[in-house]
Amino acid sequence: MTSTLKGITLKGSAELVAEFFSFGINSILYQRGIYPPETFTRVTHYDLSLLLTTDPKLKSYLTNVVSQLKEWLFECTVQKLVLVITCLETNEVLERWQFDIECDKSAKESSAPREKSIKTIQHEIRSVIRQITATVTFLPLLETPCAFDLLVYTDKDLVVPDKWEESGPQTIDQPEEVRLHSFTTSIHKVNSMVAYKKTESA
Amino acid sequence: MDLEDDTTILTTLKSFNSFISRPEHPQRLSEHSAGSGILQSQYKRSMELLEAAERVHSKNRYLQLDQEKKQMELSHKRARFELERAASDSARDLEHEVDRNQELLGQIKKLEERAEEVNKKLTEQKEANDALQKNLEGLNKTLEERDDKLGTANQTIRSLKDEIRELRQKIQNQDSKMSAQTLENQELQEKIDLQQRKYQEVSQLCQSLQAAQSSCSDHIIKIKELERRLVFQEQDFAIVKTVKSEVARVPDLEKELKRLRDDNAYLRESRENCSLLKEEVEGLRKKLERMEKTKEELINMELEKEVKVVCTHLYANCSVLCLVCRKPEDLSREVIQIQQREIALKEQNYTLNSRVRSVERSQSELRAELTQQHSKTLEEQKKREAQDALVRRLQKRVLLLTKERDGMRAILESYDSELAPTEYSPQLSKRLREAEDILLKTQSHNAEMEVCLQAIIFFVSQAELELESLKKQQASALLNSVCACIFFLRQKIEDLERERQRLEEQNNILEMRLERHNLQGDYDPVKTRVLHLKMNPTAIAKQERQQEVEALRQEVTRLRDLVRSLQSGGAVGHSQDDTHNPSFSLSLAPSKEVLDLRKQMESSELRNQRLKEVFQRKIQEFRTVCYVLTGYQIDITTENQYRLTSVYAEHMDDSLLFKKGSNGSMQLMETEFSKTLGEMVALHLHHQKSIPAFLSAVTLDLFSRQTTV
Numbered sequence: 001m002t003s004t005l006k007g008i009t010l011k012g013s014a015e016l017v018a019e020f021f022s023f024g025i026n027s028i029l030y031q032r033g034i035y036p037p038e039t040f041t042r043v044t045h046y047d048l049s050l051l052l053t054t055d056p057k058l059k060s061y062l063t064n065v066v067s068q069l070k071e072w073l074f075e076c077t078v079q080k081l082v083l084v085i086t087c088l089e090t091n092e093v094l095e096r097w098q099f100d101i102e103c104d105k106s107a108k109e110s111s112a113p114r115e116k117s118i119k120t121i122q123h124e125i126r127s128v129i130r131q132i133t134a135t136v137t138f139l140p141l142l143e144t145p146c147a148f149d150l151l152v153y154t155d156k157d158l159v160v161p162d163k164w165e166e167s168g169p170q171t172i173d174q175p176e177e178v179r180l181h182s183f184t185t186s187i188h189k190v191n192s193m194v195a196y197k198k199t200e201s202a
Numbered sequence: 203m204d205l206e207d208d209t210t211i212l213t214t215l216k217s218f219n220s221f222i223s224r225p226e227h228p229q230r231l232s233e234h235s236a237g238s239g240i241l242q243s244q245y246k247r248s249m250e251l252l253e254a255a256e257r258v259h260s261k262n263r264y265l266q267l268d269q270e271k272k273q274m275e276l277s278h279k280r281a282r283f284e285l286e287r288a289a290s291d292s293a294r295d296l297e298h299e300v301d302r303n304q305e306l307l308g309q310i311k312k313l314e315e316r317a318e319e320v321n322k323k324l325t326e327q328k329e330a331n332d333a334l335q336k337n338l339e340g341l342n343k344t345l346e347e348r349d350d351k352l353g354t355a356n357q358t359i360r361s362l363k364d365e366i367r368e369l370r371q372k373i374q375n376q377d378s379k380m381s382a383q384t385l386e387n388q389e390l391q392e393k394i395d396l397q398q399r400k401y402q403e404v405s406q407l408c409q410s411l412q413a414a415q416s417s418c419s420d421h422i423i424k425i426k427e428l429e430r431r432l433v434f435q436e437q438d439f440a441i442v443k444t445v446k447s448e449v450a451r452v453p454d455l456e457k458e459l460k461r462l463r464d465d466n467a468y469l470r471e472s473r474e475n476c477s478l479l480k481e482e483v484e485g486l487r488k489k490l491e492r493m494e495k496t497k498e499e500l501i502n503m504e505l506e507k508e509v510k511v512v513c514t515h516l517y518a519n520c521s522v523l524c525l526v527c528r529k530p531e532d533l534s535r536e537v538i539q540i541q542q543r544e545i546a547l548k549e550q551n552y553t554l555n556s557r558v559r560s561v562e563r564s565q566s567e568l569r570a571e572l573t574q575q576h577s578k579t580l581e582e583q584k585k586r587e588a589q590d591a592l593v594r595r596l597q598k599r600v601l602l603l604t605k606e607r608d609g610m611r612a613i614l615e616s617y618d619s620e621l622a623p624t625e626y627s628p629q630l631s632k633r634l635r636e637a638e639d640i641l642l643k644t645q646s647h648n649a650e651m652e653v654c655l656q657a658i659i660f661f662v663s664q665a666e667l668e669l670e671s672l673k674k675q676q677a678s679a680l681l682n683s684v685c686a687c688i689f690f691l692r693q694k695i696e697d698l699e700r701e702r703q704r705l706e707e708q709n710n711i712l713e714m715r716l717e718r719h720n721l722q723g724d725y726d727p728v729k730t731r732v733l734h735l736k737m738n739p740t741a742i743a744k745q746e747r748q749q750e751v752e753a754l755r756q757e758v759t760r761l762r763d764l765v766r767s768l769q770s771g772g773a774v775g776h777s778q779d780d781t782h783n784p785s786f787s788l789s790l791a792p793s794k795e796v797l798d799l800r801k802q803m804e805s806s807e808l809r810n811q812r813l814k815e816v817f818q819r820k821i822q823e824f825r826t827v828c829y830v831l832t833g834y835q836i837d838i839t840t841e842n843q844y845r846l847t848s849v850y851a852e853h854m855d856d857s858l859l860f861k862k863g864s865n866g867s868m869q870l871m872e873t874e875f876s877k878t879l880g881e882m883v884a885l886h887l888h889h890q891k892s893i894p895a896f897l898s899a900v901t902l903d904l905f906s907r908q909t910t911v
Binding site: 058079 | 720721724
């Protein structure tokens, strides 16, 4: 556990970022109503009360993606993680949650841990997750049945693993963009933002 | 009769035996009381009685038998009489029955013949029926096969129609997709065009930037070199300034020298004074000491006096009481006091010694300072000599600098004229070598000049004056030229910097656009790749949705078929199902049975129709065969009326009408044609009573008429 050590190693940073993504994705799915609220259960993490899904298929999908993401974070080959929400009837992209990842590649060569306290990192993560919850106030309602997908932007020379395939960027036409807080573990920096389709009344 | 006789005999025997047995009992009783002689007489009597009884009995019986015989004979006679009657009756009956038998036999024969005929007909018809049934079966099989084939064909047709529908829908979907994709392609192409234009513009800008950057870098290099030269010149200027300042310092140094010399003299005087003062100090110290000693002695003496006075007073007062004890105390006190005095004196000695040492130290320090100042003066003298030498060297350097500046001017002029980067560096290296050569030469010249120092001191001042004038001129000239070059270069630099800023602004704008696109999710396909899991929730949801849609479509088609079948079934049984119509729309289970029943009905109706067709065909065939073979077409006009028309009939209306009677016999009805055949009718029907003969005669007659005609 990185909490017992004084510094952050590359592996510890990758684990922290992957853990943040796992909780963040669950919060987004709950807040946007992609899955019914009764399929979520409360857990405590980062000194916050967070919601995790109990749907076994969704759980296994998320663990697959997050474990692969952890590997890529350790190799510093991942550039972005995007959560895309599409309307099932019209196959349009309604929302796009984009997490830009900047990796300090010098941490790969030197194995010395960097000094940054876990508490400050958790404080920063807490602010990001609180902002995600607060986005409900201005994001438009998702009235039609929707499904989500997770896209990972990686380096071109990466070997594509089994069960993964290339896809398009799935961008929104004329989106409204809102930048959220970012957090850094001194090895990985994660910038968050959400883009959504403008509603026709606006 | 014999039996009756036997029975009477048996009955008589029985009665006799019973009679015998009765008297025996009393006899047996009497035998016990009486003796054997009585018994024997009784026995004899009994035996005689018995015999008599038997005779009577037999006579009676004989009579009875005779009577019975007579009766029997009478009865016999009666019976015979009756029997004879019965026999006669039976004979008559027999005769009747024989007649009947014969009649019946005849009938039976006829019937048998008929039966044979009928059997033959039956067999023929059975054979015909078998043949027909086989044909029917064959036809049924063929029909069934055709039905199966039709059914399979219908199913295939339905499936094909469904497939056609699905294919049409798919085609429509694909058309729509194609159109959407063409639109997207167009849009993407437009975007690609726009981006290609942008890329070209950006590439042009980049190229211009690169050219500007290369030119900027060249200019920067040139500027740096110029700056280096400027720095060198500035260093030289600084050196000149330092030399100037040092030269300016020389009078100050001289003044300081003078001051130092005065200080030296002053210090020597002070030293002498110090020594004198020291001697005075020593004398004074000694005096002090003596004075202090004397003072202390005085004080001590006074104290002792007082003490002694006190003691003497005390002694005088208390001499009687304690003489012995105070003396040692006084002595001790005196001793202590003396000791204290000694200590005080020692302390004074120590302090005086320390003062002496400090003074000696100060003396030594002053001596050291004197020596230092002596050395300083010597050093200053040396410095002055060195400065004199430096001045001479500077003069020589100035000469060299003038020469170097001339060379630099030439270089700058050549730089201004040429400005070719490829030729620049070798020129620079050449010039560097030239400068180095010049430096070496000057150094050698310096060494020569240093040898001739003493001879040129006289010209220092003049040279300095000349130097100053020359410097001013050269500095002004150099400065003008260098300033002009610098001004020109600075203008160029400003222009390049403006261009660079402009290009940087454009770069910033492009980078902003790129960042915006990156924010929106665009990426550089050369460097990045977008990945996602194949089995992701969106794909799974789309698949499920498609499956739902297909299932719904299938349900819709099934329901439409149900509705159509219900509507068709409802039209058939509309009168019966009026009350049940609403229930059909609601409940599906009974409709299935109804559908099954309707299907069965339809199938049975189809079968009936097919059988009807087959029967009709068969009947038609049979009729044609009959027509062909017999030569007559037999039509049923009304009930039990048959019209026969011949093949060889001369007119269409020539026909014979036969009517079936109630007893089954066929009778010819009168028609116009039959009137013409009166002879044949009379011959064949009335006389021969054979309709086939008549018919055949008619055909022959008609045939003969036809052939002859």
